[in-house]
Amino acid sequence: MLRIISTASFTASALVVLLLPTAHADIVNLPPHEKTFESAMGSFTVGTHDEAINRIPPLNGVPTSHEALVSTVAYGRLDGQAEGVLRTGYSVGCAARVDAVIPGVDPTTEFGLEGPQQNYATEQVQRSATEQAQSSTVEQSSTGESAQSQTEGTVRSQEFESGQIQEYNGVIPSIAVDPGLFLELELQPGDITNVDIGTGKALIPGRTVQIITRDFHIKVDNCAGPVTIRQYTYLEARTPEVDDSGAVFGEPTRL
Structure with missing residues (x-):
C-alpha cells in the first residue's frame, strides 16, 4: 500500500517588498538655494529656485517602481573674465535593489518505511x-x-x-512529493545614480544664465523600499590660469 503526500511550498527573500503601498500623486514645493563663491578669477554665483516635485503612481502599479515629475530653475552668474558651464540634475538613491525575480520549480521526493x-x-x-x-x-x-x-x-x-x-x-512504504514552487527575490544594496538634466549650458560673463526644467520625468524600477532624490546644480568656471567650481544642493525628498 503506497501513500502519496503532496505539498506545495512558496518561499521568497524579502517578500515584504510586495506589501509596500503605492504612492499617491502629490506635489512638494522646495525652498530656493544660492551660494556665491570668491575666486581668483572673480566671484561667481550658483543657485536654484521654484523647485517642485510631483510624485505620481507608477504606470505598472508595482510597489518596486517609483515615478515623479520634477520642475526647477537652475542659474549661474560669472562676475569676472572667465568662461564656464552650468549643469544641473538629480541624484537618485534606492534603498535596496531587486536584482532578479526567479520563479521556478524545484521538486523533491522523499521515500520512507512505516511500521x-x-x-x-x-x-x-x-x-x-x-x-x-x-x-x-x-x-x-x-x-x-x-x-x-x-x-x-x-x-x-x-x-x-x-x-x-x-x-x-x-511495513508500509511511503512517498512524500514536494513540488517546490518558489519565487526568489535577490536583494542587493541600493545605488545612488545621477540623472543629468542640463549637461553644459555655456556661461556668459556678467550675465545670469538659466536652465529651466518643467515636468522632467524621473522613473526608478526594481527598488525595494523608499527612493530619495536630491537636486544638484554645478557651476564650473575656468581661465587660462585657474579652474574653479561651486555647487548647491536641494532638499532630499522621498518618492
Whole structure:
C-alpha cells in the first residue's frame, strides 16, 4: 500500500517588498538655494529656485517602481573674465535593489518505511483469545484432555488472527512529493545614480544664465523600499590660469 503526500511550498527573500503601498500623486514645493563663491578669477554665483516635485503612481502599479515629475530653475552668474558651464540634475538613491525575480520549480521526493504497527484491533483480538483460553481451563473435564485441546486450538486461532492483523498493518512504504514552487527575490544594496538634466549650458560673463526644467520625468524600477532624490546644480568656471567650481544642493525628498 503506497501513500502519496503532496505539498506545495512558496518561499521568497524579502517578500515584504510586495506589501509596500503605492504612492499617491502629490506635489512638494522646495525652498530656493544660492551660494556665491570668491575666486581668483572673480566671484561667481550658483543657485536654484521654484523647485517642485510631483510624485505620481507608477504606470505598472508595482510597489518596486517609483515615478515623479520634477520642475526647477537652475542659474549661474560669472562676475569676472572667465568662461564656464552650468549643469544641473538629480541624484537618485534606492534603498535596496531587486536584482532578479526567479520563479521556478524545484521538486523533491522523499521515500520512507512505516511500521510495523499494532493497532487497537490487534490488541482486542489477543485479549479475547486470552479470555477464551482462561475460560476453557476453568471448565475442563475430569480427564483434562478436552481442556488441553481447547486451549491449543484457541492459541492457534489467536496466532492466525493476530497474524492477519499484523500483515495488514505491517511495513508500509511511503512517498512524500514536494513540488517546490518558489519565487526568489535577490536583494542587493541600493545605488545612488545621477540623472543629468542640463549637461553644459555655456556661461556668459556678467550675465545670469538659466536652465529651466518643467515636468522632467524621473522613473526608478526594481527598488525595494523608499527612493530619495536630491537636486544638484554645478557651476564650473575656468581661465587660462585657474579652474574653479561651486555647487548647491536641494532638499532630499522621498518618492
